Amino acid sequence: MYVAGVGMTKVDRHYDKGFQELVYLAVKNLLNDVKEYSPQAIVVGNMMSSSLYQQDSLAAVVTDAVGLRGKGGFKVEAACGSGGHAIAAGYALIASGLYDQVLVVGVEKMSDYPTSVVTLALAQASDFEHEAIYGASFAALNALAMRLYMHKYEAKREDLALWPVRMHEHGSQNPYAQLRNRITVEDVMKSAVIADPIRLMDSAPIGDGAAAVLLTSEDVVRKLTDTPIQVAGVGLGSDGLDLASREDLLKPISIVVASEKAYKMAGIEPKQIDVAEIHDAFTITALLSIEGMGFASFGEAWKLIREGRFVAGDKPSLNLSGGLKARGHPVGATGVYQVAEVVMQLRGDFPGVKISKAEIGAAMNTGGVATLTSIIILKR
Amino acid sequence: MKISPARVWREKNARYRLEGGRCKRCGKLFYPPKTACPYCGCLEVEKTELPKRGKVLSFAIEHGVPEGFRHQAPIIVALIELENGVKVVSTLTDVNPEEVYIGMSVEATLRRIWEESDEGIIIYGIKFIPTE
Ligand SMILES: [Zn+2]
Numbered sequence: 001m002y003v004a005g006v007g008m009t010k011v012d013r014h015y016d017k018g019f020q021e022l023v024y025l026a027v028k029n030l031l032n033d034v035k036e037y038s039p040q041a042i043v044v045g046n047m048m049s050s051s052l053y054q055q056d057s058l059a060a061v062v063t064d065a066v067g068l069r070g071k072g073g074f075k076v077e078a079a080c081g082s083g084g085h086a087i088a089a090g091y092a093l094i095a096s097g098l099y100d101q102v103l104v105v106g107v108e109k110m111s112d113y114p115t116s117v118v119t120l121a122l123a124q125a126s127d128f129e130h131e132a133i134y135g136a137s138f139a140a141l142n143a144l145a146m147r148l149y150m151h152k153y154e155a156k157r158e159d160l161a162l163w164p165v166r167m168h169e170h171g172s173q174n175p176y177a178q179l180r181n182r183i184t185v186e187d188v189m190k191s192a193v194i195a196d197p198i199r200l201m202d203s204a205p206i207g208d209g210a211a212a213v214l215l216t217s218e219d220v221v222r223k224l225t226d227t228p229i230q231v232a233g234v235g236l237g238s239d240g241l242d243l244a245s246r247e248d249l250l251k252p253i254s255i256v257v258a259s260e261k262a263y264k265m266a267g268i269e270p271k272q273i274d275v276a277e278i279h280d281a282f283t284i285t286a287l288l289s290i291e292g293m294g295f296a297s298f299g300e301a302w303k304l305i306r307e308g309r310f311v312a313g314d315k316p317s318l319n320l321s322g323g324l325k326a327r328g329h330p331v332g333a334t335g336v337y338q339v340a341e342v343v344m345q346l347r348g349d350f351p352g353v354k355i356s357k358a359e360i361g362a363a364m365n366t367g368g369v370a371t372l373t374s375i376i377i378l379k380r
Numbered sequence: 381m382k383i384s385p386a387r388v389w390r391e392k393n394a395r396y397r398l399e400g401g402r403c404k405r406c407g408k409l410f411y412p413p414k415t416a417c418p419y420c421g422c423l424e425v426e427k428t429e430l431p432k433r434g435k436v437l438s439f440a441i442e443h444g445v446p447e448g449f450r451h452q453a454p455i456i457v458a459l460i461e462l463e464n465g466v467k468v469v470s471t472l473t474d475v476n477p478e479e480v481y482i483g484m485s486v487e488a489t490l491r492r493i494w495e496e497s498d499e500g501i502i503i504y505g506i507k508f509i510p511t512e
Contacts (some may be wrong), residue, residue, distance in 0.1 A: 114484070120446035129391055130412040133503065134471050134493050135449040136442070140457040143440030144469070151482055153440070195439035195457070196477075242460065244467045245410045245418045249438075 001094055002230040003378065004101075004224035005034035006340035011178040011209035011328030013111035019049065019058070020065035022210035023107050027066040030103075030212045034224045039103035039214065041053055041093055042073030045086030045368070046107055047332035051121040055326075062105050078205070079125035079367030080281060081123045082106065083211070083335025084374030087363075088234050090215045100217040101224075106336030107210040124330070125368040127242035138197035139203060139282065141369050145249050146284035147197050152250065152377025153299040157197060161188035162305050163283045164201050164325050170312075171326025176337075178207045178328030183379060202283045204329035211336040215345070224315030229343045232360075233377030235262030239370055250299075252370035259375055260364070263294075266377040270294035273316040273377075274358035275345045276337035279366045280323045288370055290318070293362070312353050320345065320353040335365030339376055348380040382500050393427065395505040398488055400466060402428045408490055409466045432488040433511065434462035442478045448496060456480055471505045485511040 007030030009022050017025075031037060049055040057075030078085040089103040110118055119139075123132035126141055149155065165185055171177035183201060187273045189202040214224070221228045229241050237257030263270060270293055278293070280286035290301040295316060304310065310318040311350035321327040321341045324334060342361035344350035359380050366373040393399040394413050403417035404408050404424040411430060416423050439458040449455060456472040458480075471478060473491060486508040493505040 114447075115444065116447040116450065117442060120448065123446050128392070131469050132446070134469075134505065134507075135445055135455045135456070136457045136469065136471070137444060137446055139444060140440040140442040141456070141469070143442070144438045144457065144459045147440065147482070148438040193441070194444040196443070198440070225480065240418055242412055242469065244412065244469045245414070246467075247419070249459070280441075363512055 001091055001183055002216050002218065002221040002228040003083045003231060003339065004221055004228060004345050005030050006213050006343050007033055008176050008337060008340050009209050009213045010176045010372060011207045011330055014208040015111065019055070019061050019107055019206065021110060022208060023062050023065040023111070026212040027107065032216060034214060036224055037214065039068065039071065039101045040099040041071055042068060043075065043086045043090045043093070043101050043102060044075040045083035045104070045105065045332045046075055047077060047079050047082050048108060048110065048121050051124060052113060064233045077332070078372040080329070080331040081335060081365045081367030081372045081374060082332035083337065084363065084365030084376060085236070085335065085372065087213065087335060087339055087376055088374050089234060091231060091234050094215055094217050099122055100220050102215045102229045104215060104336060105210060106333030108330035110206045110330060110334045111208050111210045115206065122330060125371070130242050137195060139198050141243055142282045142284055144243060145197040145288065145369060146282065149250055149284055150197065153302065154194050155302045158185055158189065159302050159306055160283045161172040161185040162278065163286050164188050166311070167280065167319060167323045167325035170320050170353050171322025174322050174327055176325050177322045178205055179322070179326040198282055204281045204324040207328040207330050209328060209330035209337065211333055211340050213336055213339050227347050229346050230379040231376060232268030232379040233262040235243050235259060235265065235375045237261070237373045241368070241371060243369060250288065252288050252292050254366065254370050254373035255289060259293045260371040262375040262377050266379070268377065270358060272313070273360050273362050275320065275355055276316045276318055276362040276364060277321060277323070277341050278364045280300055280319065280325050281329055285370065286323070291366055292370070293364060312355055320350065320355070335363065335374060338363035339364055339378070340379050346378055351352040383496055383503065385501060388501055388503055396490060398430045398468070398506050400430045400433060401425045409464060409512060411466050411468050421504065430466055431463040434460045434486060436480065436482055436484040437461050437506050438482065439472065439480050439497065448494065460486060471507050472509070474509045485510050
């Protein structure tokens with residue numbers, strides 16, 4: 001299985017664009033990335049079209065947006081992890097032999113509503129009946145994990161400000177990123193409190209975006225591109241919908257399980273990964289992802305970041321796009337952006353911070369507080 | 381969105397009495413109640429009422445609240461460990477945000493948790509207050 005081509009729309013507050021215009025731009029960019037194109041089915045990653053826009057049947061919105069009326073498809077929902085799971089579903093359609101070209105599109109619109117309305121919609125990623133109904137926001141649930149992390153591992157608040165500073169540095173060089181300004185540790189520490197200890201600059205911004213990935217079987221890939229990237233591993237995992245019943249909030253089993261499966265399928269160890277895009281909706285999410293994927297022991301990620309690990313050229317180089325923090329997090333589209341970015345890193349044509357001669361990449365996307373995780377391993 | 385009476389009614393034991401689950405195979409207790417054991421996967425679980433006292437394991441002072449909760453801001457969201465080790469996510473009330481700390485002793489109390497609109501149902505549930 002291969003990725004034949006990718007395309008993205010800059011993440012932004014696109015007040016002049018709806019679902020179809022965002023998808024159209026991403027697929028137009030994909031068309032410039034492949035020699036030919038005739039997908040037989042469409043899979044859409046999206047979280048909130050139903051809760052915010054009263055729009056289901058989203059695959060039909062996509063097919064009409066890009067002139068593919070008649071082709072079948074469906075939407076995949078795994079909250080903020082919808083995009084990565086859409087890639088997994090596209091993989092399955094081809095691996096089964098049903099199709100040999102599947103277009104996976106991630107799309108999300110968030111910017112039309114006040115923050116409180118988006119906050120309520122995002123809270124649907126948690127256990128609504130037992131968490132959100134008490135008024136607990138998604139940020140507050142992540143803040144529970146962040147405070148516990150700092151308390152248990154004796155990390156200072158300042159130490160956890162280093163990650164967003166680095167993400168903005170990367171984002172400043174990515175033309176597709178929503179936030180392109182550089183920030184300092186002091187900026188993070190002084191930014192508005194969202195759910196203490198989480199501040200505004202620990203959090204991914206609200207934005208709109210679409211990304212597209214064309215998956216193909218080995219039989220047809222050479223007709224479509226001269227630079228195919230292999231999909232070498234796919235792993236999925238889950239944790240408790242609610243946080244209360246988790247045995248250890250700081251050891252997210254969804255990430256551990258998805259990693260093991262994806263690494264085994266690809267025949268690799270985590271130390272072989274050259275470049276990865278990981279899910280950092282909040283700074284704490286980055287730490288749990290780094291540890292859950294085996295790039296650091298539990299409790300050590302914050303120290304390694306302070307020591308300068310995971311920068312461009314390190315193994316692995318993490319979130320050269322700017323991550324969710326700076327590239328942006330159009331929630332259900334993010335996992336597709338990540339795959340597109342890692343593909344470009346492996347081909348050497350990512351238009352921002354990039355590394356040379358990367359052979360193995362990973363895209364890690366999760367919905368909820370690491371509740372539903374997908375990991376995609378890509379090889380040059 | 382208008383929450384139906386049936387939706388609120390069927391959660392009453394979990395939400396008003398802190399009723400959780402107990403696995404008939406591994407014996408572990410958990411909250412909220414589930415139809416299967418979250419730890420061993422056993423499908424035979426029974427309902428059990430949980431203790432009403434515990435301590436704060438972690439907390440968040442939530443200023444950016446979801447639509448419909450503005451009058452409650454800031455909301456103190458807490459992860460609480462009950463006396464028997466079962467954990468609960470709820471909110472703290474009758475306490476200053478600055479006075480909350482990890483390890484603080486708390487006990488359950490029945491309060492309003494959500495008024496979805498001026499017309500709909502008022503939803504009650506368990507919040508926690510300091511014991512000292
Ligand atoms: Zn059990």
